[in-house]
Amino acid sequence: MSGPSRRSTMVLAGLAALACGEIAAPIRSDLYEWRLVTPSIPGPGVDTLSFHWDRGDLPVRIWVQDINDMPAHVQRAIQVWEAAFLYREFQATLVTDSTDADVIVLGGVSLAGLRSVRLPASAPECAGVTDLDIDVESSQLRLPIRVSVEPQAPPDDTGLETCLALTTIHEMGHAIGIFAHSPDPDDIMFTDPQVELPSTRDRQTAEAAYHTPPSLEVVRP
């Protein structure tokens, strides 16, 4: 083999060697229970109910009451949860027609009278609740999901805006499919949320929820 040919062969062999190798994905084992555990119907034991928005449902349509700067808080919460995913598993958009919404967000009105599972969150300055209309027997989630974020402090309270922002992100976490609370106060999905953004554990929990087959079937009105 001539000199130039040998050099070319060595270069190509070097290139081929460099062309091998794969990215190493992290092990996402740090997560909490996101599913809703309810008494089994019928019979003893429990049912573990899980949900995530299907790709075909995206973007999720969200109607938000124009009060207490809630549209901005909800828009921010959408961005935060969209950014939690690597493969665009969740996307949402604000809509102007509440009758066409998958999620309805109210600011300041407590919901009552629904046959629902309530997932409350509270802080000194504000409180939030997500109502899920779930028929455990038929494993159906009836839309819309209803969210309320209510101020509990005067409008000039310095902590109110922060509280509304993080509580909205928390409640939207329920609306995307995290149907339980984290036991860790460092997570946005802690019962009494204190941090302003989802933690790595929140993100990994959301990812797990979206890559596990849901047990709840969505029913639209």
Next chain:
Amino acid sequence: MLTPVLLLAAGAGALHAQTDYYARVGAVGASTLVRDVLVTEILVRQSIAPMLAMGASLPLSPSSRVGLEATLASGGFDAEQEGSESDLGTLRTASLLLGLDGPIRGSLRWRLGLGGILYWPSEDAGIFLEGGPVRFLAGAGLDWRKPVMTSWDLMVSGRYDFHRFSTDELERRGFTQAQAVSRVSLSVGLARAIR
């Protein structure tokens, strides 16, 4: 005072006469960009994308030339999990290679190059949340030419290049190392004839 100007002009004219330049269109395909595991395996892949290539070269020795080649490609990319594909948007790439080329036999020439590739997603989201990366690129290829007009040759080119892919967002999330990505392209175009 006029002499340097005349010499420069003469040099520039000679340089222009020896400059080879070309443009081609074609298609490029790439191997898997990301391999992840979320309960089951997820593969992020680019679609076969239309490509535009442009380049120019100058003689380095009687048989070899040195040149720059730039390519632009734009196509879709998606995530596949358990046979189900999810559209992730549009992904453009731009590459620039500084290379050498020389004759093999007849109208066939080899080419080797080093340079970079820029990923330019339509949206800063998902794996590109922190933007598209620039990665080191190495490539090789073959060119075949056939005179078709007085001043122009038909040029058919095949290219192979590779780089190691990752993004700031993947690294932020704990992905380590990088994915070896191979690209293969086939293109056809016109090159200025140097006879």
